[in-house]
Amino acid sequence: MVDFTRRQVLSQSVAAALGASVIGVASGEEVEETDTPGAPSVAGSLKRFSTTAFGAEVTGPFVFEDGSLLYSLQHPEGENPEPFGRAAVGYFNGFQFKFDGSNDDFPEVGVPDTEEKQRQVRSAAGDYEILVQGREPINGGAERLGVVQTPDGTDITQENFAGTQYGGAATNPDCNQFVPSNDEGTEGYLFTNWENSPGCVSRVPLSQDENGEWSADTGNAMNLTNTDSLREHGGTRINCYGDLSPWETMISAEENYAHPRVSLTATVSDIVEAGSGEGLIGGCQFWNRPNPSEISGAIESYAESGDLDENFGPQGYWALTGVEFLAYYLGAERDDQGDGENLATTLLDDVYPNPYRYGYFVDFREPTADEPEAVKYYVMGRASWEAPDIEGDQRTVYGCSDGDSKGIYKFVADEPIPEYDDPMDVAGTLYAPKITNDAANAAEAGERNSPAQTPLEIEWIELGHATNGEVESWVAEYDDVTQADYLSAHADWEDGDEVTEAAIKEADLSVIENGNQNYITNEDIVEWAEQYEANGPDGVDEDLRRVPFLETRAAAKEIGASIEFNKAEGVDSVDDSQPGDFIYFGISEFNDALADDEGDIQMDRVDGGVVYRGVLESDYNVSTLEPVITGPDFTDSPEDANDALRNIDNVYTMRDGRVICCEDGFGGPARSYPNDGLYVYQPNVVVSANSAAVGSGSTGSVPLTASSLPAGFSGARLTVSVSNPEIASITGVSFPDALGLTESSISDDGSSATIRVADVNTNVQSGAMDVPLATLDVRANGGGTTDLTVSIEQMDDENGNAIEAEVRNGIVVGGPKTVVGDAAPTDPDGDGHFEDLNGNGRLDYEDVQVLFSNMDSDSIQLNTGAYDFNENGKIDFADVTALYEEVN
Structure with a gap:
């Protein structure tokens, strides 16, 4: 994303900044001295593919089907030599990823240690070739790429309109997603976000010739924001990153930084209890103020005159720039606007943007049609969305909200989203995170844990x-x-x-004290939270149901969610993700609310940020985030920081499991150079024991697999153990035919199995994915759960070198016997829940009766994983209701 506040602290002299970077003097804000263990570090390997031109972020990575790589050159310094002085989208001609899970397919580019190197886009593989540049004529000359227009076709720029604009028009290309229009994937449309306000999403036809070179047809390109379909939604603003949906459409995320209702860690109830929002109120409350972006200066003057006790800046006020330009996009009449420098107070009272129409995910349905249909998913919550990630079930969506003291959120649709005939019928549940593990807030016990070494447990x-x-x-x-x-x-x-100034001042002071009465009130939000706590999310008054969807961040704070993340800037998993796949979350800066003395997260500070990895569970839930990449402390030496990932922005998971990591930390401390870079993360090999639900007295199968073997495989020796053999025991081991030599031994009590395999015929090739190593036969001896623990004693690649591998342990859920005869419960649909409690092989009403009658028994209560049908972490009457609904 474009972080204007951070860039304002940098040196105003480009030459001075360049000179400082070359001789190794860090620039930017001074930071508190820290020495965080594990900062920087990588669980796996990290390799720099490219550095971008001076002043530019690395944004919008996309990998084509043939492995070609594309990314955006976002807001480069204009003094860079052509073609690197203008915003653009380009690809690396002559390079393709091999999709073999290994970073050996490209050489690492060195650090840009001269001004010449810092002024250009560099890589050690392929040449960066520009496909399109911002503001170039498109659509037969009727538009300019990335430039939004009024309904009468006037370009909305500061050359044509007086007022503020969030970034220069068409200077901030971000997300890119390519939707093919032929089976070969050599023709199609490139969708690009333009991170401005008014925002823009463009569509440019691309084609690839027989030599593998891509070209753009700008004559037939279009700005989708200028179409009736999106204008009916009020247009869009600050389009940041996005996703390619499983149904192959562009999903654009609106990073509406102006949405905070309260500043930083404050809550709405803090304002209500204090009787004033002074020092607490957020920028959104001034959305429809005349000249809204001037509120910070106005507050300063009110403090100087004694009308306020303190001078403060409402969070997000700076992103009110461009709001009045949205009114012109919607057709507002332009009155006298002054000379562009000394703005007249123009009252927009005919047409004005609705704040609740911005801050959503936008889906462009029918992407290859003459005019795609724009759909906003209002039901997924309103935030400063950096990125969504839609999982392979086509129901579960994870989203990152960028900025200070923000959240990561989850939405689960009732049915697969594309199955709704009308997108307005999409129904689902919105969730906020609660970090629950004590290790995340150990500061209360007098110590702070390092984020590099501490996972986050999420409810x-x-x-x-x-x-x-x-x-x-x-x-x-x-x-x-x-x-x-x-x-x-x-x-x-x-x-x-x-x-008059007096009228505006009177209104400002009233809003600071009592909130903006034109929109959802502070009292409404507090009342919603009180009813929520008393009656649950479904027990609030009908007119308050809107609160968590329109005021998502404020609502989540009121009920104790962990809205503490600072600059959550990336989330992604492989396309068509499945249970067991990884999902990555990028937190650009681990500081402020994450490293203070309040809230659920109180850990050491790492200004360089953290990349977390989660595992998609059987229901696509993520319950644990483990750190896999930790950036540098900003007081680290350049020797430690030059090759570390700093301030993660976009993350992009390739189909071979590697992750492209883009930086947004231009000019910050720690390095000897100012440029952002694109890195490729190669995870360690993961050896996994799957989980299984097995009926008591029955035997089930548990596969043992390796996630990838980039350097091939010669053999391994490992042990799998059952933590509680009274619940389950290992009874047998079988092997795939591809492995030539195999051997296993099982302990007398079935608590462990030692496994040895050798690929003597080299059947497992370099780059193989999801490689089966063995299958365990596991018998359930009783009710309960037991861990399957994997221990690797030795694992070598095809050259005999040791493979760096991690383990992923499994769980066996043993189903208990019930009071209905001698039959054991079963799991008819394989989802890990034992719906068939009477053991007759099917789900019927008698199963509901068995659960109801035996709900308090140990055989049920000790098997939460088997019988928690509503997945609230406990056995209660709601599980009986949930099972009854499945029968009906």
């Missing part, structure tokens, strides 16, 4: 359930609010009155 808190159409109808109720309403609701002012 997902339900915020609410709705349909997309319901949420949109709630949004629509605020469509007619204008700047005139800001004055009439909060000052002694009526339509037709002169807009």
